[in-house]
Amino acid sequence: MSSGADPNFFFKPETVAVIGATEASGKISGIIMDSLASSGFQGRIYPVNPKYSSVKGYECYPSIGAIGEAVDVAIVALPAFAVAQALEEAASRVRGAIVIGGGFSEAGEAGQALERELKSLAVKTGMRIIGPNCMGIYDTVSRLDTFFIPPERIKRPGTGHLSVVSQSGSFAVTAMDELASESTGIARVISYGNSSDVNESDLLEFLADDEHTSAVAMYLEAVVDGQRFIKAAARCAAKKPVMAVKAGRGGAGQRATFSHTASIAGRYEIYKAAFKKAGIIELDGYEEFIAACKVFGAAKARPSGGARVMIITDGGGVGVALADECARRGLEAVPLKKEVEDGLSSMLPPYFAVGNPLDLTGSATDEWFASSLEKTMAGDDYDVAIVAALWGPPGLTDGLARGIAVKADESGKPVIICSPGGEYSRDKSRLFTGAGLPVFSTPESAVRAASILAKDAAFRKGRERKPTRRQARNE
Amino acid sequence: MNKTASVIDALIREARGALRRTLTEPETKTILKAYSIPVPRFKVIRDRETAKAVADTLTYPLALKVISRELTHKSEAGGVALGMHNAKNVEDGLFEIMLNVADDAPQAVIEGFLIEEMAPRGVEVIVGAIRDPVFGPAVMFGTGGLAVEILKDVTFALSPIDREGAFEMMNEVKGFGLLTGARGGGFKDLDAIADVIMKVSRIMEENPEITELEINPLIVYRKGASAVDARATLTAVV
Structure with missing residues (x-):
């Protein structure tokens, strides 16, 4: 858990930098530049790459330090080994970073070491980090779009009042695409990947108070801090519906199985109990996730009074x-x-x-x-x-x-x-x-x-x- | 430190001293008693010679159970004898258990015997708890007895659990009908079950060294309930 500032600034940035920006539309950073340019984002956009003087018509800077002002959100599209150093140099002038690329804790020991570096960087500097191994943010309020799949492949939903929080990038984009095809609007989608710093509890705390969000749908693989999660989810659920899919149901954890209780208690039973405690509506998979998004996210969606x-x-x-x-x-x-x-x-x-x-x-x-x-x-x-x-x-x-x-x-x-x-x-x-x-x-x-x-x-x-x-x- | 805490602390220290992670049935029941969860009256004997005198201080019929850290499933190894109606029965029963264990689990060290008053028949439920590394203590309630592993008619709730939460748990299992008069069984003492669920939750909250606790069966009556068998595990020492 980070002790840094609350990460709400990710959802109203005035300045965005793309570290590793390129002209090539086929590359991730090129797609992100295209998305930012076409999504209607009103803030200032700064490509950063010492190799270019301009990218996609924007003046390109050799480093974050060369930009004449502080940066709210730096989108990092660099190979894993280069991320920590780039962020270390930028930390004093950047409030938060979205680290898009993979090759971290999901990819063996070397990747785990790289992710630990990011984590300690966040603690040391107070800079907040979303990711790595994520899609970042698609936001119809701030108009930030860091999703690196072009809109002709993944349709972007219009403005709505449902927000999606997903540990998985592919789950988030596929759901977005389906919802866009069903004319279901979205307020914010956050794909937060490995949750090295910003985690589900941070996001629930933000969404609880977010006036643009009236319902929250989550895809979870593993919660970082159980007690904090329950507290944050309960606070959010007291204000608006919170629904969640827990993926990765197998595995009984590292427990001894001396008792019946321990042999029956898989991870999923414990998550169910946690959802119940927090007042989270449990969704049993992708289909139910989409159903929940539609029934709470449609323009004419309304809460029901009961079961009649x-x-x-x-x-x-x-x-x-x-x-x-x-x-x-x-x-x-x-x-x-x-x-x-x-x-x-x-x-x-x-x-x-x-x-x-x-x-x-x-x-x-x-x-x-x-x-x-x-x-x-x-x-x-x-x-x-x-x-x-x-x-x-x-x-x-x-x-x-x-x-x-x-x-x-x-x-x-x-x-x-x-x-x-x-x-x-x-x-x-x-x-x-x-x-x-x-x-x-x-x-x-x-x-x-x-x-x-x-x-x-x-x-x-x-x-x-x-x-x-x-x-x-x-x- | 209050009395409850010091009793439990001494138990845990003793187990740790013997490099044990599992608590024996009488040790676990001592913890339950310390939290005023009803258990059958019992005594522990270390040798066969004292059996008769100890048995006579209890009310017949009695049950005998072997105490051995190697035998987590006592009845399967022939380590349990039920329905002892007099001192002669008790002596014969102990002898038989020793022979059974010698046959079935010759490596098991017999540490002693539990002599306990037989609990009358009632509805068997299970109340267990585990300590989850992410979410903390979780309590399980369900249809109890030997079929629990097959039926898995259970539900979990995270600690702390209040009375209403305990009743919600009872409501969530299919076997709930057995407690509310299905098959002519009459209405059972749901408040007594709720008490046990809440107390198990408290034991887990107040004793971070306990990582698993299980009462199976908890026998429930029209009035009251009794923890007939129980086991507990301690956290690994690192």
Whole structure:
């Protein structure tokens, strides 16, 4: 753990240097220069490389010392062996460094020694270090983009209110790309790699108070300081949903296995317990991670009040599949109240069987979907709606998504879209993502998203029930 | 240093002195008793000659268990005899255990015997704890007895654990129904289990030298519970 300054400055830098900058767009530092130039970053950009006098149209400096002002963030794109020396020289004029390259503790003994050098440099100089072996920061607030994969390969998400913290760079970029394709926005993505200095707890502390972040999704391999992590995560989770995937589940650690307890207690059981203690929603892998990002990150994402689900569809079978999955995951497709049922019956043809799931059949229209959503979500009967619109009925038009989005807004409750089907349906499902609604392609994944919302609701209720004690424990 | 701490400290010092990392069953139970976790009344004898006199100070029926650091799984080596109803039974039982151990684990040094009052039948649960290098003490609760390794019907929570946290743990295991009257078993003393979970959590917090602690089974009754078997491990000395 570093005793340096809090690392919040990484998220509002005015000056950025790229140490090892080159002209070549095929090289990592060239891609980073391109990203900085095109991402809309408003601060000053200083390439540093004694070999050039200019890079990508920016004046290039032989050293950090030659730049006429202090640097907030230095992005280091140098081979592992050269990093420590470059940073040592720069330390007095740099607040924080993002060390992109690998070849450190993940790469054998020599790399471990290099990483120890970085660590002690951070302690000695107070300079904060993100990485090494990371992608760094993609930030739609400050517009910093240090990800070294060009946008034509990995799409960048637009502005949103979800932040992602990932120990793995590949996990972070792949998730970003998927979210961008689903029109899910992002506030900040931080890929922090080997966490030689800045670690998950530092980042949670920053994100807890970050007004641009309303939910946090994490990918963790190993936490550095357990007690600090629980404290930081609990503080953040008290303000906004915090979700996490723990990867690397195998391995019982270095324990003796004298007792049953020790032989059963793998790393994963302990992380589960830690998540529970901190109020972190546990995600069971990549799919659930993406589901959580969508359901908390969509423009029209809203927290749910609980586990009562209203299912509206125009396909009977899909409705039943949704109801079955709800039952399996402990969600309740509560029957309609009499007055709600009467209201729906008066709108629909007399031969309709009105219930939950509500099957609008092949006669469905945009208006039926919108009004059904309005009538069922108006009271306090349901916490979340799953709308499964199959595109068969001729009465459905491109206006369907807009209509549902408007009613979702009016209800103030989360609405999840389930849009199964092939090419035509996949194409049409963009109407929903475009309207800011979270879309899932199968009944199972839609219900899984609803159950993540319900877990968040349960944590919030638990905190409301015993606020004083939780606070006392977290001080 | 208070009495509890000094009792435990002496135990740990003795084990360390003998270069042992495992505590014997009576040693572990002494720690449990120091934290007022209920255990069956027991005595330790070092030789067969004193068995009768010691047994008569307890209430029959009694259980006999061999004490040996080499035997972590006593019953598998024939090191346990149950249902001793009189002094004659006790003497025969001890003899049989010695023969069994000589057959099954001839290398094991018999340090003595635990003579203990038999606990009545009840629902068997397990309460264990380990010290995690990153997150500190974690307590395990689950369906107990011999099937624990197969069923793995357990849950973990990090220390410290309050009463509500202990009840949440009980709720999380599938075997919870066995404690609340499934199969006509009647409602068991959940508060007594919660007490044990919280106390095990405290033992781990207050005794950093203990790295593993396990009560299996903890037998739970309509009123009360009893830690029938227990074991503990100390941290490695570096």
